[in-house]
Amino acid sequence: QKEVEQDPGPLSVPEGAIVSLNCTYSNSAFQYFMWYRQYSRKGPELLMYTYSSGNKEDGRFTAQVDKSSKYISLFIRDSQPSDSATYLCASTGGAAGNKLTFGGGTRVLVKP
Amino acid sequence: DAGVTQSPTHLIKTRGQQVTLRCSPKSGHDTVSWYQQALGQGPQFIFQYYEEEERQRGNFPDRFSGHQFPNYSSELNVNALLLGDSALYLCASSGVDRATDTQYFGPGTRLTVL
Numbered sequence: 001q002k003e004v005e006q007d008p009g010p011l012s013v014p015e016g017a018i019v020s021l022n023c024t025y026s027n028s029a030f031q032y033f034m035w036y037r038q039y040s041r042k043g044p045e046l047l048m049y050t051y052s053s054g055n056k057e058d059g060r061f062t063a064q065v066d067k068s069s070k071y072i073s074l075f076i077r078d079s080q081p082s083d084s085a086t087y088l089c090a091s092t093g094g095a096a097g098n099k100l101t102f103g104g105g106t107r108v109l110v111k112p
Numbered sequence: 113d114a115g116v117t118q119s120p121t122h123l124i125k126t127r128g129q130q131v132t133l134r135c136s137p138k139s140g141h142d143t144v145s146w147y148q149q150a151l152g153q154g155p156q157f158i159f160q161y162y163e164e165e166e167r168q169r170g171n172f173p174d175r176f177s178g179h180q181f182p183n184y185s186s187e188l189n190v191n192a193l194l195l196g197d198s199a200l201y202l203c204a205s206s207g208v209d210r211a212t213d214t215q216y217f218g219p220g221t222r223l224t225v226l
Contacts, residue, residue, distance in 0.1 A: 006154070036217070043116075043202055043217040044155070088154055099145065099168055100204075100215060102154030 003027045004091055006103030015112050019076040023089035023103045026070065030091035030101075033065050035074045038086045038105065047087075048074070079110045114139060116205050116218035124224045125193050133188040133221045137205030143167075144186040145215060146178060147202040155202055161186050162207075190223075198225045 006023045013019055021035075032051055036044035050056045053067040064073040072089050086105040092098040117136045125131050137144050143162045147155035157170035161180035180186045184205075190197055200222050204215035 004154075008152070034214075041200075041222070043118075043219045046214065046216060049214060090154075099157035099160065099170060100147075100155070101157070104152075104154045 001026060002103075003101050004089060004103040006089055006106055008104055008106060010107040010109055012109045012111060013079055015079060015081060015110055017079050017110075019074075019079045019083065019108055019110070021074040021076075021087050021089075021106050021108070023072040024070055025072065025091050025101075027091070027093075027101070028070075029093045032092050033063070033072050034090040034092075034100070035061075035063055035072075036088040036090060038088060040085075044088055076108075081110050081112050084108060084110050116203055116216055118201075118203050118218040118221050120221060121219070122222045122224075124226065126226050127193055127195060129193050129225075130189065130191045131193060131223060133190075133201050133203075133223075134185065135188070135203030135205075135218060136185045137203075137207075138216055140207070141205035141216075142184050142207040143205060144180060144184065145204045145206070146186070146188045147204065147217075148172070149200040149202055149220070151199070158188070193225045195225050198223060 004025045034049040035047045038044045048063045056063045060077045062075045088105045089103045090100040145160040146158040149155040159169040164180045175191045177189045200220040202220045203218045206215045
């Protein structure tokens with residue numbers, strides 16, 4: 001079993017819809033949770049990170065972490081065609097030097 | 113402010129050869145991590161360098177080695193290349209925020225092994 005699981009998609013939505021992305025994790029030591037966006041043949045770009053449980057909002061993006069159920073979510077409001085990409089969730093214990101453990105990524109397609 | 117840079121962009125090698133990939137971290141960062149991303153998968157951690165030493169290593173064979181220079185730049189070396197080493201190799205730098213160790217990625221080097 002992988003430490004971070006993510007539905008590979010693809011997830012296809014119409015422009016303007018809310019995109020809902022999820023990950024589950026198994027390692028109780030994980031404290032920090034990140035979402036990265038990766039366009040085709042590019043490096044991952046950090047979108048958001050959250051510490052422990054709770055919500056964090058940044059513009060059209062909202063990240064949620066529920067440590068009791070080991071569940072991570074990312075919501076994208078008013079989705080645009082430029083949001084079409086692969087979204088990667090990642091977790092780490094947080095101490096300096098801790099590696100990032102990634103899910104497999106979910107491919108999202110926003111149709112005009 | 114230049115972000116993380118990597119060279120070369122693309123590389124084609126044959127089985128058994130050796131390859132060296134290079135990374136320059138984001139300004140102000142002193143820690144470099146390397147990841148391997150196979151097609152359609154998430155990145156897998158190879159190792160991390162800090163103060164010119166390997167601080168942590170993932171589940172990769174000794175054919176994968178690295179180095180960090182005094183200016184914090186880093187190299188990833190892979191010996192005796194296998195077909196399965198074909199992947200996007202990502203470098204990430206960090207170090208400003210010690211609490212979260214937020215890592216920022218470069219564009220990657222795409223390695224094809226024939």
